[in-house]
Amino acid sequence: MADTLTLGKALNSGLRRAMEENPKVLIMGEDVGKLGGVFRITDGLQKDFGEERVIDTPLAESGIIGTAIGLALRGYRPICEIQFDGFVYPAFDQIVSQLAKMHYRSQGKVTLPVVIRIPYAGGIGAVEHHSESPEAYFCHTPGLKVVSCASPQDAYWMIQQAVASDDPIIFLEPKRRYYEKGVVDTSLSLDQAYPLHASRVLREGSDATLVAYGPTVRVALDAAEAAAEDDNRSLEVIDLRSLSPLDLDPVYESVRRTGRLVVIHEAPRTLGLGAEIAARVTEQCFYSLEAPVQRVTGYDTPYPPARIEDEYLPDLDRVLDAVDRTFTF
Amino acid sequence: MSKGNSKRGVTRRPSKNSSGDLEFVQLLTPQGEPIKHPDYSVNFTDEEYRALYRDMVIVRRLDAESLSLQRQGELALWASLLGQEAAQVGSARALREKDMVFPTYREHGVLWCRGLDPILPLKLFRCVNQGSWDPESHRFHMYTIVIGAHALHAVGYAMGVTKDGKVGSDDGEAVIVYFGDGASSQGDVAEAMSWAAVFNAPVVFFCQNNQYAISEPVERQARIPIYQRARGFGFPGIRVDGNDVLASYAVTRAALDAARHGQGPTLIEAYTYRMGAHTSSDDPTRYRVDAEVEAWKAKDPISRMRAFLTQQQIAGPDFFEAIDEEADKHAIELRERVLAMPDPEPVSMFDHVYPGGSPLLDDERAELVRYLESFESEGVR
Ligand SMILES: Cc1ncc(C[n+]2csc(CCOP(=O)(O)OP(=O)(O)O)c2C)c(N)n1
Numbered sequence: 001m002a003d004t005l006t007l008g009k010a011l012n013s014g015l016r017r018a019m020e021e022n023p024k025v026l027i028m029g030e031d032v033g034k035l036g037g038v039f040r041i042t043d044g045l046q047k048d049f050g051e052e053r054v055i056d057t058p059l060a061e062s063g064i065i066g067t068a069i070g071l072a073l074r075g076y077r078p079i080c081e082i083q084f085d086g087f088v089y090p091a092f093d094q095i096v097s098q099l100a101k102m103h104y105r106s107q108g109k110v111t112l113p114v115v116i117r118i119p120y121a122g123g124i125g126a127v128e129h130h131s132e133s134p135e136a137y138f139c140h141t142p143g144l145k146v147v148s149c150a151s152p153q154d155a156y157w158m159i160q161q162a163v164a165s166d167d168p169i170i171f172l173e174p175k176r177r178y179y180e181k182g183v184v185d186t187s188l189s190l191d192q193a194y195p196l197h198a199s200r201v202l203r204e205g206s207d208a209t210l211v212a213y214g215p216t217v218r219v220a221l222d223a224a225e226a227a228a229e230d231d232n233r234s235l236e237v238i239d240l241r242s243l244s245p246l247d248l249d250p251v252y253e254s255v256r257r258t259g260r261l262v263v264i265h266e267a268p269r270t271l272g273l274g275a276e277i278a279a280r281v282t283e284q285c286f287y288s289l290e291a292p293v294q295r296v297t298g299y300d301t302p303y304p305p306a307r308i309e310d311e312y313l314p315d316l317d318r319v320l321d322a323v324d325r326t327f328t329f
Numbered sequence: 330m331s332k333g334n335s336k337r338g339v340t341r342r343p344s345k346n347s348s349g350d351l352e353f354v355q356l357l358t359p360q361g362e363p364i365k366h367p368d369y370s371v372n373f374t375d376e377e378y379r380a381l382y383r384d385m386v387i388v389r390r391l392d393a394e395s396l397s398l399q400r401q402g403e404l405a406l407w408a409s410l411l412g413q414e415a416a417q418v419g420s421a422r423a424l425r426e427k428d429m430v431f432p433t434y435r436e437h438g439v440l441w442c443r444g445l446d447p448i449l450p451l452k453l454f455r456c457v458n459q460g461s462w463d464p465e466s467h468r469f470h471m472y473t474i475v476i477g478a479h480a481l482h483a484v485g486y487a488m489g490v491t492k493d494g495k496v497g498s499d500d501g502e503a504v505i506v507y508f509g510d511g512a513s514s515q516g517d518v519a520e521a522m523s524w525a526a527v528f529n530a531p532v533v534f535f536c537q538n539n540q541y542a543i544s545e546p547v548e549r550q551a552r553i554p555i556y557q558r559a560r561g562f563g564f565p566g567i568r569v570d571g572n573d574v575l576a577s578y579a580v581t582r583a584a585l586d587a588a589r590h591g592q593g594p595t596l597i598e599a600y601t602y603r604m605g606a607h608t609s610s611d612d613p614t615r616y617r618v619d620a621e622v623e624a625w626k627a628k629d630p631i632s633r634m635r636a637f638l639t640q641q642q643i644a645g646p647d648f649f650e651a652i653d654e655e656a657d658k659h660a661i662e663l664r665e666r667v668l669a670m671p672d673p674e675p676v677s678m679f680d681h682v683y684p685g686g687s688p689l690l691d692d693e694r695a696e697l698v699r700y701l702e703s704f705e706s707e708g709v710r
Pocket residue numbers: 030059061083087090435474475476508509510511512513539541542543603607
């Protein structure tokens with residue numbers, strides 16, 4: 001069966017299916033019940049699964065994650081919603097010191113299948129704390145897995161795979177893409193769906209490689225389209241999908257063919273995912289590279305006031321400029 | 330979540346007094362009749378009574394104008410104070426000039442009373458800046474959107490006041506922190522209360538219980554009246570009718586005075602109601618019924634003050650009309666200034682990340698300048 005859904009609705013359907021599959025799955029967060037979440041991603045779920053399974057929590061992020069850990073210890077599989085990226089930090093200890101490390105500390109006796117959904121990144125013209133890209137903090141934390149979906153199909157399947165996984169997973173949702181539509185094939189089984197921790201080539205090309213994830217995947221695809229039309233250049237586009245662990249084999253394979261790589265993310269440049277990818281690609285593909293790996297990212301500032309966020313966010317022109325630079329070496 | 334655990338002395342709902350009203354300090358009934366309270370009173374001149382009314386009318390009018398500017402696409406968001414005018418104006422007018430305020434994102438009424446330019450919050454909600462007024466200029470800190478975080482800042486500031494020897498006499502300074510019923514669940518707020526108690530900080534915790542944290546009713550945050558939490562931390566808590574500007578003033582005044590005299594913190598729960606949506610992005614019909622909103626309309630803070638002024642012959646129709654006109658003027662001016670507000674320069678995003686700047690940011694600024702200039706030389710793609 002194939003439906004055309006928005007990314008937000010695909011998440012909603014995926015969550016619904018995860019709830020149906022396993023009675024131990026819970027949803028918890030601020031305003032997720034009666035309101036259905038401020039983005040309506042959990043719309044209708046409390047009505048259908050009840051207040052015992054879809055829980056409006058007190059306003060306390062450390063509480064949400066801390067009690068989710070306790071519920072997981074007791075055999076439940078909580079899906080926590082953090083209302084916006086900038087509000088995850090009160091839960092930082094619970095995520096980084098507690099959730100991430102318990103499996104290791106218990107020498108494998110404890111698993112914590114907790115999913116933390118975070119609407120993240122910018123481009124929606126919001127006030128401060130509503131547009132941030134915190135992924136690097138979590139990717140820098142061994143024990144956590146971090147993924148980001150970029151299409152309705154991935155949203156639908158990745159959220160279910162994340163819930164089924166025994167790892168704690170930070171599930172980053174590109175909020176400015178919630179309303180973008182795409183075809184979702186709901187007829188697969190979880191195992192048939194594209195694997196959770198694998199990157200994916202979305203567009204084949206031979207002149208340069210673009211790597212993106214979450215909200216910048218659309219930017220990369222648009223840039224590849226423009227490069228084909230305007231510059232007669234063939235760009236390959238890879239959606240990372242999994243930010244931790246990274247699945248870079250398809251990237252290496254691509255760079256060995258194209259010799260050029262541009263990594264795109266909204267998070268600040270310094271110590272962002274682009275830095276890690278550049279280092280690894282340099283290690284693995286040194287003799288294939290025609291140019292240094294280029295990064296098109298947010299700047300090393302706090303997320304700026306939204307009236308100037310367009311200049312902060314990687315856009316098509318900045319990506320094409322970076323591609324141009326890779327041809328000047 | 331246990332239910333009805335009265336055997337432990339815990340009541341799940343606020344207790345009611347004989348008149349059926351909630352137990353709280355009230356000096357004006359919803360009909361505008363003055364009532365006596367054994368511990369609290371006000372001693373205003375007619376002029377001062379009228380000034381409180383004027384403040385409330387103006388902040389409500391500015392709020393309505395801001396909301397309409399948002400609806401017209403001029404602001405990204407607006408967090409309305411509708412219904413909370415008395416709690417904000419009453420408490421703010423109880424402050425002395427050198428007292429310090431730590432607001433949330435909804436305290437436009439307090440901001441007005443502190444004498445800041447009312448355009449300032451609209452800059453934040455238009456997203457041209459992040460609330461960059463000088464906290465010291467009017468002793469009013471920046472807005473804090475991350476729920477509860479500023480409660481700790483207020484307590485630390487108050488500890489500094491003590492260290493500076495500025496408590497213990499009528500000349501002392503006090504600090505007030507505003508937060509919501511939802512915020513009362515945050516760890517930071519609980520920590521703030523522990524610290525305030527341990528260090529006897531000259532701070533007033535002013536919780537506007539407007540019954541909701543976005544969609545969640547206050548029962549999702551607390552199973553006892555919020556003011557009663559103070560006892561567990563070791564300082565007094567009190568509930569005031571937050572729609573009564575006189576009571577809000579009197580209770581806050583007393584708490585601030587206790588703080589400045591070295592008697593430590595107080596938690597005030599101003600019992601009020603958020604008449605509008607949480608913000609312009611919210612749809613309250615999804616989680617509350619009209620009848621509830623209607624019931625609170627009957628307790629409106631402004632009409633009660635107006636009834637009082639009329640009944641006491643402190644003000645009449647001419648005065649009310651003049652205030653409405655003045656409020657309109659402020660609103661029109663606000664609108665004009667918003668429409669004329671320029672966007673910031675893109676390169677300004679690199680300013681003030683560090684007091685001394687940084688070489689990295691200098692490079693990135695130059696990169697952005699080159700990039701923007703490339704459009705001028707090339708023409709837009
Ligand atoms: C740490 C944090 N978590 C979540 C939010 C999102 N949020 C903004 S306002 C709000 C509700 C606040 O309720 P309350 O404290 O009662 O204040 P009110 O808005 O009613 O004035 C929430 C959950 C936030 N701003 N900060």
